[in-house]
Amino acid sequence: MKVTPQQTEKLLKGNQTFSQLGLSMMLTRLKTLYAKDPSQTTIQICVDEINAFLVKFSMIMGQDYEIIAKL
Numbered sequence: 289m290k291v292t293p294q295q296t297e298k299l300l301k302g303n304q305t306f307s308q309l310g311l312s313m314m315l316t317r318l319k320t321l322y323a324k325d326p327s328q329t330t331i332q333i334c335v336d337e338i339n340a341f342l343v344k345f346s347m348i349m350g351q352d353y354e355i356i357a358k359l
Contacts, residue, residue, distance in 0.1 A: 290340060293328075296335045298359040306352045314341055314352055 291299070300314060300322045306312050318334045342349060342356075 289346075289357065290339050290343070291335060291356060291359075293331050293335055295356060295359045296331055296338060299338070299356070300331075300334060302359075304355055306355065308343065308345070308349060308352050311341065311349075311352055314338070 300319050306315075314337065318337065322330055322334060342353075
């Protein structure tokens with residue numbers, strides 16, 4: 289699964305709850321980055337980082353994938 293820029297913006301603006309602490313921590317950091325600079329460049333940085341995380345930890349992401357897919 290790969291997130292799109294649109295899904296990423298929804299993640300950065302939303303208050304979803306995820307079971308994986310690492311994902312939640314990364315999103316908190318990315319939300320801060322996005323709040324300081326909501327440019328397309330920042331969104332693309334966030335897209336790339338989220339996708340890299342999802343690929344790396346795909347084996348443990350189960351129900352969190354379902355939350356993201358619904359965005």
